[in-house]
Amino acid sequence: MSHTTSDSDDRVLSRDQTDSPLMDEGGNLVQGVLLKKGPWTSAEDAILIDYVKKHGEGNWNAVQKNSGLFRCGKSCRLRWANHLRPNLKKGAFTQEEEQLIVELHAKMGNKWARMAAHLPGRTDNEIKNYWNTRIKRRQRAGLPLYPPEVSFQALQESQNQNIGAINNGDTGHQDILQTNGYEIPDVVFDSLKANQGVLPYVPELPDISGSNMLMKGLGSPFCSFMPSTIHRQKRLRDSVGLFSGYSGRVKNEFPSFDQFQNDSPEKMARTFGLPFPLEPDPTTKGPESFGVIQGSQTLSNGNFSASKPTSGAVKLELPSLQYPETDLSSWGASSPQQPLLETVDSFIQSPPPTGTVESDCPSPRNSGLLDALLHEAKTLSNAKNHSSDKSSNSSSVTPADIADSCTLNICETEWEDYGDALSPLGHSATSLFNECTPLSTSGSSLDEQAPVEPYVGCKVKSEPVDQTWTPDRGKESTNLYDISQADALLSSDWLGQGSAYVKNPTVMTDAIANLLGDDLGSEYKQMTTGTSTASQGWGFGSCAWNNMPAVMVPGGQQKLISGFRFVA
DNA sequence: AAATATGGCAACCGCTGCCTC
C-alpha cells in the first residue's frame, strides 16, 4: 500500500502554501521553508528520483535545498530507501523470505537493517512491519515466536560454533560468526570475553546483556532475581524504595535492568552465586534444554525466549495459553493484600498471576529473543570447557533448577499472614531482615554470636567451609558451609507448598533443625521430608549485614543460621 | 448498510554513532 497521494490531496500543501510563511515539521519556521509531512505525492517522488539520479544517494539534507522538495532530509532518505530506489521488491514476502526473516530474527533480534541486508530488495521497514504483525498473530494464536526447528537450528549452530571455537582455540572463527551472523551481546559473560581472541569477530554488540535477555526469557521469576546483582547497599536502598510503598497489591515491579548492565555478567552471575559460566544440567541435553526448560513453568510450551517481543508478551500480555502447564495457584494468588515475598534480598517476585499483569520490569533494549538463548547456550557450553576455578566455586544450577526457581513464588502465599504493612514481614525480605536482624541477635552484634536459625531452601554447597571465616557461633555445625546465594535464590529448595520443592541437603537440614530446637526443628524436618505440608509462616532470607542466611519461623521470628553463609 | 474492530503499511520521531572541524 502506498500512501502516495495525488497533488490534489488536500493534505498536501500546495506550492503556494509552501511559499507562504513557513513552518517546519512541527509547524515552526525553519529557514524560511515549510517542510512538508505526510504521504508523498507522485510529483514529489519524481523530483526525488530525478535528484538522486543526478546527484546520487546521500547528502539528503541537500535535497531539499537543491531539488525544490519541501521535505526534510530524513524524509527523503526514507522515501528513497523504502519506495523509490531501484531493485525494490514489492509485494508480499515469499515463504522463503518469511522463513529467512524468522531465522534472521532468531539470530539478530530486532536488527532490521541487518536483516534487510540478507533480503535483497526488501527494506528494514518492511521486515519490521512484517515481524511486528507476525508477533501479534502468533501471540494471539498462543504460538511461540519461533518455530521449534528454528530454535533448534539456531542453537545447534551456536553450539557447533562454540565448540569449534573452543576446540580450535585459534582466531579462525570470524568466518563462522560472519557466516551465521550471530552476534555476541554487548555485555557478554567473561568467559566469552576471554574468548575474544578465539572469537575475534563481534559483528555488532547489541546493547543488551545476554543475561538480561536470558532472565527475561526465563520469565518473571528470573527477572525477579536479577536485582540480586545490585550492589548490596543499592539493593537495600532500592528494596526500601521499591517495596516500602507496597503494603498491598503486588505487582511485578523490578529494579531496572539497566542497573545491571554495567556489571559484567560474570560479576552478576557470581553476585547471584550463579556458577559462572552456567553449567547446564547434564541431564538435559540438547537444545530443548534451552528452548523449553524442562520442569519449567514459565518456559513450558516452547515459549522460552528472551527477546523483547516475547519478553513483552510474556511480561505483560502473555496469552494464557503460554502458561498451559502452570497451575496459577502455585504462583500464589495475588491477593491485593499480599506483600511481595522475595526470598531474602532476592526481590523474588511472582510471575504474573494472570495473563495480563502489569509489570514494570523494564525491558532491556530490544534485541532478539533467541539470541539470548543462543548466548546462554554458548555460555553453558563454555562452562564445560572453562577453568575449574570457577566451576569449583559453583554449584550446578541447571535450567531445571532455574525453572524451579519459579516455585519460589510459592513463598508469596506464605507471607500472606504477614501482609500487615506495619509488620516487618510486610516489607521486602531485605527490609525484613534489615529490621529483624537486630531483633534476632538479642542485642548482640552479628559479628558476635547471633542466634542462629536455620535456613531453608538453599542449596548448600557440600564443600567445606571457608576456614578463614569461623564464627564461634557455629556450635551446631563445626564447619561453615558456603551457600551459593544464587542457589538459594534460584533453586526452589525452598519450602514449597507441600514441601514439593525442598531439596535441602541433609547437612543443612539437620543443622537447621538442630538450631531450631525440638519443636520447630521437628516441624522443619517434617516439611523438608515432605511429611508435613504446613509450611505456612516459614521464610528464608539473608542478613543484609553479613550475608548470613536467615530463617523466619512461623510466628514471624527471624533467626540467623550459623554455620552457613552465602558466598557471592 | 452502517458501525466497529482489526490488519497492514507508510511515515515520523527520537536516539545513537560516526565524522568533521
Next chain:
DNA sequence: CGAGGCAGCGGTTGCCATATT
C-alpha cells in the same frame, strides 16, 4: 577533546483498507 552536523536505525504513530458484527 569536545561540539555540531549528518546519516542511519529502531520504535511508534497515524491512516487506510478490509473484515466482522
